[in-house]
Amino acid sequence: MPDVVVSDIGMSEEDGYWLLKKLRCLAGGKGGKLRAIALTAYAREEDRAMALKAGFDRHLAKPVQPDVLVEMIVSLKLQAIAN
Numbered sequence: 001m002p003d004v005v006v007s008d009i010g011m012s013e014e015d016g017y018w019l020l021k022k023l024r025c026l027a028g029g030k031g032g033k034l035r036a037i038a039l040t041a042y043a044r045e046e047d048r049a050m051a052l053k054a055g056f057d058r059h060l061a062k063p064v065q066p067d068v069l070v071e072m073i074v075s076l077k078l079q080a081i082a083n
Contacts, residue, residue: 002034003080004073009040009051016040017054024055033083035076039064 005023009016020036036058038051043061051059058072 004035004037004076006037006039006069006073009038009042009047016056020055033080035080037069037072037076039069
């Protein structure tokens with residue numbers, strides 16, 4: 001099980017909210033400890049609030065600089081290790 005997942009919100013079949021919900025429901029309680037980043041073109045403040053309310057730890061609007069994404073992943077990974 002990964003410590004951090006990066007997911008787009010808008011996908012063709014299901015969306016990132018569906019994916020996060022499924023990951024959080026994984027057996028053994030491991031899904032609840034998973035850190036999640038919403039990487040999305042939905043960049044309004046309402047979209048950010050919705051992503052955080054849905055359980056994402058961070059919201060990152062596209063286009064994103066690779067170093068910003070890596071920094072965010074490392075930060076969440078360190079949080080996961082600390083807990």
